[in-house]
Amino acid sequence: MRKFEKELWLGIFVLAVFTPLGIILPEKFGVEGAWGEWGTDALEKLLGYVPGGLKKSADIWAAPIRNYIFGRQEAVLSTRIFSYIVSAFIGIALACIITLLISRLLFKREK
């Protein structure tokens, strides 16, 4: 691998280690989540009701690592920080595997 590429991978590694800032900072400022991405409980509080179609399809998919947190969403901060870093590396691994598979399909005919 060239030195420049190594440097970039190192940058990605450093980013991954610092990802927990993405939960620590919002928590520090008491900010819950993104606009328009409320769960059904939060919507109930905002609107006083949950729209019918939304209620039916909101939980259509049970993601294995919901919100990048393993297990309980209310776990103590240190557990969530650990989850977040592990999720970051899982994300990197999956991103690499899938893009490599795609490229293999694309460049098969070149060889």
Next chain:
Amino acid sequence: MHIPDGYLSPQTYIPMYGVAFALWGVALKKVRSEMSAKQVPYLAMAAAFSFLVQMFNIPIPGGTSGHAVGAGIIALLLGPWTAVIAVSVVLIIQAFVFGDGGITAIGANCFNMAIVMPFVAYWTFILFKGFWRNRTMVTLAAFLSGYVGLTAAAVCAAFMFGIQPIIATGPDGMPLYAPYPLSITIPAMAIEHLFVFSIVEGVITAALLKYFMKNESALIYAMKEASREKI
């Protein structure tokens, strides 16, 4: 701006899946003809980078949080079609594995962040080609590129949210999916991006382009394309 499951009506998310599939097809063809096998590590890196950058939630005190996407800088460095693939891969992983963005909304989310964003960012950068007299001006164009790209994506998401109460209501006239009208969704999402998240996106785009100009300028797709057109 990862639209969750339940916020979009089928009459929105099904056509968006159609659009996404059509453009993924075009993107794969373009990438095959434009990219060399040597650049494959950069595609992987781009996807990894976009995944990570989206984990950095930035809080607006007393408000909501948001994040950059990285689609702008990927479009400048590797080309908008490569960015379509890289960011779509990320959004699909996020939806299936991490529940970030709905399964039903993958087409819509890819349209906003993996299609609109890289293309708007790329076009914005090229639009200012006449001003690329020195590195500072190029860096400034890169800032605008990320800034405008992310804002455009946010406005598209806000539009999708905002049309739901118009196109999908129950027999009682109540909204069935995303409940807020355009008059609320557009300002809410545009303002938080214009004043916070898009600035972060712009800074990331500018800083990384500057880094590449210094170290590996021959790699930058947008500048290669622009100079080819001049000749």
